[in-house]
Amino acid sequence: MTNYQIKTFEDYQEAYKASVEDPAGFWADIAGTFKWHKKWNTVLEWDFEKPDVKWFVGAKLNITENCLDRHLKTRGNKLALIWESNDPKERFIRYTYRELHEKVCQFANVLKNNGAKKGDRICIYMPMIPELAIAVLACARIGAVHSVVFAGFSAASMADRIQDADCSMVLTSDGLNRGAKQIPVKRVVDEALQTCPSVKKVIVVERLGWAVNMVEGRDVWYHEEVVNAAKECPAEEMDAEDILFILYTSGSTGKPKGVVHTVGGYMVYSQYSFSNVFQPEESDVFWCTADIGWITGHTYLLYGPLLNGTTTLMFEGIPTYPDAGRFWQVVDKFGVNIFYTAPTAIRSLMGAGEDHVLSYSLDSLKVLGSVGEPINEEAWYWYYIHVGKEECPLVDTWWQTETGGIMISSLAGVTPTKPSHAAFPLPGIQPVLLDSDGKEITDNEVEGYLCMKFPWPGMIRTTYGDHERCRLSYFSTYKGYYFTGDGAKRNKDGLYRIIGRVDDVINVSGHRFGTAEIEEAINHNKHVVESAVVGYPHDVKGQGIYAFVICNEPPRNVDHLRAEIVETVAKKIGKIAKPDKIQIVSGLPKTRSGKIMRRILRKVAEGDTSNLGDTATLLDPDIVDEIVKGAL
Known part of the structure; x- marks a missing residue:
């Protein structure tokens, strides 16, 4: 195994052990494969309290x-970028x-x-x-x-x-x-x-x-x-710690945060995570459907594939235009081997029916990926069976704008997978689960707050122009840890399952439920395409559960459907988790990257619709008016 190109589970175990025992040596080996104008003096300097993290100190590069x-000597004539238009009739563009x-x-x-x-x-x-x-x-x-x-x-x-x-x-x-x-x-x-x-x-x-x-x-x-x-x-020539880019991410309050990533660490981590999670081969065509306006597009449409010398595909359009077979038509057209998309896209294509998928061969596909939110089991199986023909490993990747690259994920065909589990951390990543007092929970079969106890090269360095905001947002909740803001479970085999944002956790009569957990139960109902759940103040329980539900067709009897959903949730999770209110909607307020704006849904559930904030950034701003009018 050279420079930690992980090809077997034994490789993974060996690399993980090395990354914990000698992090500096581990990352120096990986960084050694890149072109540097000047090598580093020190691999890592860090302090999570300030926070102050520097990787490859003193190194120079571009x-x-x-x-x-x-790549020009060996891959000069290899395709680097394929571009496919929104309009299937418009000619595609290819660049070596x-x-x-x-x-x-x-x-x-x-x-x-x-x-x-x-x-x-x-x-x-x-x-x-x-x-x-x-x-x-x-x-x-x-x-x-x-x-x-x-x-x-x-x-x-x-x-x-x-x-x-x-x-x-x-x-x-x-x-x-x-x-x-x-x-x-x-x-x-x-x-x-x-x-x-x-x-x-x-x-x-x-x-x-x-x-x-x-x-x-x-x-x-x-x-x-x-x-x-x-x-x-x-x-x-750039210093390893010079800023490469700023990418704004919505804060739960106030103005957006400008997340800062630096040249050296981001480069090393994006290439390393790309090559190990997706396991690309030299002739593969990789397609990440994300817009470059989001971190997924930065790391896995652009930098990761190109650093690896891979052919990357860029698509101008949307999954449902001119029909819901567009993704699969593009896969067949260019012989896409690795396909990386969001659960939101998968669920919308599920709702359009299987005919659109069955019209295409999809024989070129070798690896499937999911990104953006925890993928529910029903969508996982649909994707695995109908798109991957039960032959493609499916990597369910967990990471954030702030982490720069994938942190917890199975490695395609190498490490174990389990539906709706992100699985194991990548070598070099040291996650921990903390209890509410900030103590590490070392057992398995537990849940807690997901934190990182050691730095990695792709991590956020600061929030632009406001370092204190970076400290308060990520490093102040639990002293000495980077706090992801997510809750997670670790099963008996050590696989991680992301429950969702801690602010997306509903506390009903002292019982904590992740919104994703309740949504997954609701989505098991055969009439339901997608759902979103939020908490709202409840006189008796502290918080009640309000569910917004999209159906595959308008229900004949709304009350019957609500009773069915309540029964499903009671069966899957327990009666305490059953929704108090269920509103049938035709859509959800989503950003164009597919993220559900729960802030808006919470305000609707609480009956506070006087100031819903800027809805212009939503995929379909009109859906908010419909939801407000139909609120229970």
């Missing part, structure tokens, strides 16, 4: 040389590693020609087009900090993020395609920039060919700028 340049290198250098030169330099923060607000991936790498090439804002956020949300990071430049497009809709992206940027004086330049990529407002002296067209851009651009 991440894009590791994503692109080092050599071509992608050239495109990144050209974009980097456009940035420099427009005044961008090392250390500048650059906001990217772009649809899922090849130029988005190229722009991200171009920023990293010149040492500018990229802050990708999902091209679906409102102007106000975008302005908040630009102001917080003090961005000097915005990279965007005229518009975007999403399913049957076309959306004016540049118009949102113009609105946001009315309150962002720090932005001096806007570079606009043409996607729809729309006439857009161009502010003289500030806005330029990318296609006009790139004509004169050289195809070579030297990579800026």
Whole structure:
């Protein structure tokens, strides 16, 4: 076993042991496979109380040389990026590693020609087009900090993020395609920039060919700028602890938190986790369906695959356009071998029926992955049976924006899997379960608060411009630990199952129930496609359980259905967990990454609908009005 490329369960056990006994040696071995301008003086310095964590101290590098340049000799003509349009009739685009290198250098030169330099923060607000991936790498090439804002956020949300990071430049497009809709992206940027004086330049990529407002002296067209851009651009030398990117994540209160990841540690961890969790082979095509606006897109659409020399697929569209077979059509079209998506997508495709899957062969698939939330058993089996034909290992990955990469997951075909369990920690990751007093629970068959007791290279370094917020959010709850905010169970074999956010735990008469646990029970009902559960104040129990339920067709008798659901939950978990209120809805308030906005559902359940906050970032803002009107 070289540099901890784990191929057997024995490899896993050996690597895990080594990672705990000698963490510095373990990570130095892995980091040794990359191109560094200067090696590190010290592998790790850390203090969780401040918090202050530094990896590969004193090392110099550029991440894009590791994503692109080092592959040119051996993989120059290999496909690096495949792009598939929203419209199945539009021609796809393919770039080899050599071509992608050239495109990144050209974009980097456009940035420099427009005044961008090392250390500048650059906001990217772009649809899922090849130029988005190229722009991200171009920023990293010149040492500018990229802050990708999902091209679906409102102007106000975008302005908040630009102001917080003090961005000097915005990279965007005229518009975007999403399913049957076309959306004016540049118009949102113009609105946001009315309150962002720090932005001096806007570079606009043409996607729809729309006439857009161009502010003289500030806005330029990318296609006009790139004509004169050289195809070579030297990579800026960066310190391992220089900022690579800021990515904003919603806090439970207040403004979004700008999570900071640094160059060296993030590079090492994204490649290491990608290669071991998904077990890619040289000829594999990997498809992560996430938008680059989210951490999953950063780590497993872009950086992880390219650092590994893998072919990565990027998709502009949505799973249900022009019909619910679109994902499977793309898998067959490009011979996708490894497919990584969210439970939300799987459940929506389940609801559309099996015919859409059965129309495609899916013979190329070797590994399936799930990300974003715990996957319920019903969705797990549907995915495993109908998509993977019971032959593909299914990795149920647990991680966060703040962790940079996958932390707990089975390794495809290598370590044990169990439906709706994230399974074992990756070597190098040291999770613990704590009780409410902050004491470690060492037994199995237990549940507690999921924390990390030792640093890993991909972890958050700070929240941009507000280090105290980072300390309070992640390091103050349990002294000496990184607190994930999640509750988890560890079964008799040591496999972890994520219960869900601690703030998504409902305390009914002193009994704690994870929302995911109750939702899974509800979803066992044959009429139910998906559900979301929240707690609300209850005079007798402390908290009552309010369930929002989507059915595969409008129920003939709502009362009968409610009684059935209550019976199912009582059977699966116990009578104490049965929902007090069940509202039938046609959809749930979700972000475009598929995350359910429970904050909104909690307010509806509590009857406090006067201030639901910004709903413009939701996939379907209208669904909130419907839920409010039907509230019980």
